[in-house]
Amino acid sequence: MSKLAQYRRPFWNTQPAYRFDPYGSTQLRSPNEPLIVVPQTLSEVTGPTFGADFVGQGDNDLTRIAQADAIGERIIVSGRVLDENGRPVPDALIEIWQANAAGRYLHKRDQHDAPLDPNFSGEGRTVTDAHGRYQFKTIKPGAYPWGNHYNGWRPQHIHFSLFGRAYATRLVTQMYFPGDPLLEFDPIFQCIPDTKARNRLVATLDWETTVPEYALGYRFDIVLRGRNATPME
């Protein structure tokens, strides 16, 4: 069998280490042993595939799951999913989840004393089109306190989970909002050594997708690992 073209490994300081003590939960959940570096085989260059028919109509609209509109600032979040070579990634499944406008998750473990919104569940999914584009309509999530450290507050964010073309391109990340004063103090955001890489997680205000008299647009492009054109010899 011929050798397989490999997905490139990310430049080291663009990704967090597993252990980052200021984020307390990493201390007992990060491996002590170094990871074992192996080439990708057929098992890693393949992966689950999800077509456009995998998601239902309206799955990318988080503002209208019930009779009434969700409460909060309506926003449009959109962008493209590309690989490192700049090529669009079509048919990428994107799952998102977030707190409501008051900073409360619809989750039994979230005990923050902020109101739940019966018209907002905070989950959405979509599949990228042929050009790698995606779009969600949602509510701007609120900031909320967490017990990681004294007076700790998470900046406003939306969780993103993506399947690209291969098991090796699986990605989970978080999207943040421009100008959020909490970013500077957030260990989850600050765990990324490279400042530019960190700032790529911050969406930009997007007039192109802003709908007048209706909703502000935010743009968040996502880059998955790229594959070498030729197999390594």
Add this chain to the structure above:
Amino acid sequence: MLYPTTSQTVGPYLHIGLSGLNCADLTAGLTALDTPPVVIEGRVTDGQGNPVPDGMIEIWQADAQGVYQHPDDPRYSGADAAKSGFTGFGRVPTEPDGSFRITTIKPGPVAGPDGTLQAPHLVVSLFMRGLLKHLSTRMYFPDEAQANEQDWILRQVPAARRATLVALAGDNGILRWNVNLQGAGETVFFDI
């Protein structure tokens, strides 16, 4: 050249967005199974042996013939895939006691590096609060001692740690496979 987006943790509330894709039984709805189902049970624990109650496991595997349901597998055929209905993808949350259970079929051998054949295995991803990047590992089968011995990837693992990647044959044919994130008996994780 673009840089890949940075990974971030799924946090404690991952199931809000991710449970829609849960699949604990990869054989559900399949009519023509040419191999008996296999049940895998295990537990995920942290560096102090505490259960991980808020994690998620994803598996990806070939079918019983060793074919991945993906166009990059040279042996893949869309028509065969449509007929069998087997996807090869599973996702389960960990329970309050850190346990998980997946029902699937044993995959066939698939091509490995240097013209070798890999022993039957699942590739496994772990996601949880406290993991800034997900972890990748593999699960091999206890009744494949010879194939495991020759498996190209397993041979990259120090011999003393290989056992963490091989399930144990439990009662009633159930396979037991625990994941220890840190410390004694730490599971081997791969940088793929």
